[in-house]
Amino acid sequence: MRKFFLALAATLAFAPLAAHSDGPVLQESSFWAQEVNAGSLPHVQDRIPSEPLVVDLEAKGRSFGRQGGTLRTLISRTKDVRQMVVYGYARLVGYQPDYTLAPDILAAVDVEEGRKFTLHLRPGHRWSDGMPFTSDDFRYWWENVANDPDITPSGPPDFMIVDNRLGKVTFPDEHTVVFEWQIPNPNFLPLLAQASPPFIYRPAHYLSQFHKKFADPDALAEKIKAARVKSWAALHNKRDNMYKFDNPALPTLQPWINTSDKDSSRKLFVRNPYFHRIDSRGVQLPYIDVVQMTVVGGGLIAAKANAGEVDLQARGLDFPDVAILKKGEADGGKYRTLLWANGAASQIAIYPNLNFADPVWREVMRDVRFRRALSLGIDRRMINRALYFGLASEGGMSALSQSALYNDDNTHAWSMMNLAHANALLDDMGLTDRTPAGLRKLPDGRPMEFVIETAGERSE
Structure with missing residues (x-):
């Protein structure tokens, strides 16, 4: 299935080339010009790493952005300021459009035998308050957060334990950190690149x-x-809320800094003067100076978007809002309504519990014929037309089509409604006895019925 978003402005691109010190001539941001001229902030060449991440937009068929401006967006809860960590997507390593991983905050990563990861930091990289970002920040996390019983009573995080053995972290110099396990740990780098990553570093000075x-x-x-x-x-x-992003005093490596008053409904994020990315013209990223998040009731987001009070809206809108937004667009609204690919493999998925405590039900659910019959009994075409205006992709739960593991046969296996085939599968299981009302019976004679519970957070 696909999700729907309202979009009017492009933000930060992530299409890196190999970083190098012989890069383009750096251009000072007009946003920080007053501070630079007053001497309260260093010039841009003294703010970014000696080996910044150079983003070549033209190589990816994209155009350069223009520095400046404010992006307005809406959130329905104060805690949704954490979305800025997702939108900014500054990670030690990050996903590329083809789902490969590339260094981002890091200058490079050396991997040996899939079990030893040597992380190389960018010399001259600084936190948003101007303090150096070094291996001491990784050491602080490992020795004084992850392994401090007062702060982390449960001990080091699970991802540090492979085959019941704790990994080792060493710090050869100020720009090198080594994570090492006795056996391969293939999940380590993907974990660092996810939307909510484990922050294996902390601003020790703060x-x-x-x-x-x-x-x-x-x-x-x-x-x-x-x-x-x-x-x-x-x-x-x-x-210490690196992901929640709700402590303006906490230094960050993200593209924008939280400068908000915690009691205000309007949250402001300004560009990080020490951000490590530049475009191939020498312009420090991000292009956008200020992101303004306004907290409103969830039911007002579509109306305010329709009224032109946002520049980019990625939350609080869904398929039921398409009709009114498309109408507003057609009536002269200065926005575009777009369908945006969803990162989930399916909008809805039902998983029978194969470890259900009831032995009779457990035996039935573990039979693949039963689960296939359930899938064949779902009218995906009707759901698509009723809920998604026929714009969704119909199929079973599978890998995303962009994934190297995607198989079209898996997506469409047992996903076309076929009641005759479904009933034949249940008959083949021996579940032929029925109640007077026609409901099939379990092998022990109970009616074969169950309840699907949902939190009710989505209209589906």
Whole structure:
């Protein structure tokens, strides 16, 4: 199935070439010109790494952007500011359009035998507050967060454990970090590239003021009291929200910085002056100066989009909104209504529990003929026409079509409604007894019926 979004402006592109120090002549951002001229911010050549990530848009058939401007978007909950971490998509390694992985924040990654990963940082890379980003930030996470029993009582995260053995992390120099396991760990790099990645680094210079190992005890006690938390660990965790993105004081490597007042319904994010990407003309990215997120009721998002109060809207809209938005577009609305590919393999999927405690039901559900009969009993064509205006792709749960693992036969296997075939499969299982109402019976004589429960968060 496909999701629907309203889109009016292009934001940050990610189409990197190999980074190099002999790059294009750097251009200063007009957004930071006043600070640079006043001497409160270094010139751009002193703000970005000596080996920035050069993004060649023309090589990907895309045009260069223009620096400046504000992008307006809406969110329905304050905690949705975390979307900025997803939209910005600055990762140690990141996915390319063809689903291959390439260095992003990192300059390079060396992989040996699939079990040893040497991460090379970009010399001169800085946090959003101008402090150096080095291997000490990885060390701080490993030694003082992941392995501190007060902050992480459960111990190091699961991804650090392979075959019941904990991986090892070493720090040869300020620009090198090594993650090593005894056997291959093929999930490590994909994990770093996902929408909500494990942040295996922390701004040590900022968070250490909340850690009992480094902070002055009296000053730390005052901070705990002011934050109204019970312990230094609770305070540290409260200030350490790399993904939630709700602490404006927490330095970041993302393209935009949170500068919001926590009590305001309007959240503002300004461009990171130390962001590590430039385009092939020497313009520091991102192009957009400010992202403005306004918190509104979920039911108002479509109406406000229709009224032209947003520039890009990727949440709070769905297929039921298509008709009114397309009408507004046709009536002279200065926007375009687009269908956007969904990252999920299917809008809806029903998974029978193969480990259900009821032994009779469990035996039935584990029979592939039963699950195939269920699939053959679903009228996907009707669902498509009723819910998705016939614009969805019909099929079973499978890999995304862009994936190297995609197989068209798998997508369409057992996915065309065929009640006769479905009944024949159930008959073949021996489930031929029926109630007076015609409902099939389980082998023990109970009516063969079950309830599908949903959280009800989506109209489907």
